Amino acid sequence: MVELKPLEESDKEQFIKDNQEAFNYGALEEFGMRDNHFEEDEQIISRETIENSIKEGEAYRIVVDGKIAGGLVFRVERTKGDLDLLFVSPKAHSKGIGYAAWCQVEKLHPEVTLWETVTPYFEKRNIHFYINRCGFHIVEFYNSHHPDPNDPDSRETLDEQDGQFPEGMFRFEKRIIK
Incomplete structure (x- = not known):
């Protein structure tokens, strides 16, 4: 059984x-060891990015049969929700855990009629998950020719860019008709 438990400070x-x-x-x-997609030294997502998400949103641990299997962070404002982070331990992939956790998020906030999230262009597993499992649609592709208006670093030129994923991020939406 998959449960969401609020993240504790400890x-x-x-x-x-x-x-x-x-x-x-x-x-x-x-990409193997040739990867250069890191925000900070050897990390795809920086500590600062994760800490900011936790501080600004609702953070939960994904727990399966009493054991931690992942986590998620999202923000809700009236009928709009933003999924900042959703992750499942690589040891627990392909067992329906992420999907079950997502279904619980939707149940926690039935007032939300529009969910949004982003993922890097190379995260095929995430792209599959959001589209084929959760019902999201790709609505935008942020890249050097079409920068994310909410990310000031993405407006820099490609040569100067040191922001998050300069090669591109997909933006997804899930509209829920009630």
């Missing part, structure tokens, strides 16, 4: 490490 450090491990796994699976 587990914040492990949550950050688990999140970074899960995202690094995807990049290393795609």
Whole structure:
């Protein structure tokens, strides 16, 4: 049984490490040791990015049969929700855990009629998950020719760019008709 448990302050450090491990796994699976997609030294998602998400949103641990299997962070404002982070331990992939956790998020916030999230262009597992499992649609592709208006670093030229994923991020939406 998959449960969402609110993140406790005492587990914040492990949550950050688990999140970074899960995202690094995807990049290393795609690019191997030649990866250069890191925000900070050897991390796809920086500690600062994760800490800011936790501070600004609702953070939960994904627990399966009493054991931690991942985590997620999202923000809700009236009928709009933003999924900042959703990760499952690489050891627990392909068992329906992420999907079950996502279904619980939707049940927690039935008032939300529009969910949004982003993922790097190379995260094929995430792209499959959001589209084919959760019902999201790709609505935008941020890149050097079409920068994310909410990310000031993405407006720099390609040569100067040191922001998050300069090669591109997909933006997804899921509209829920009630």
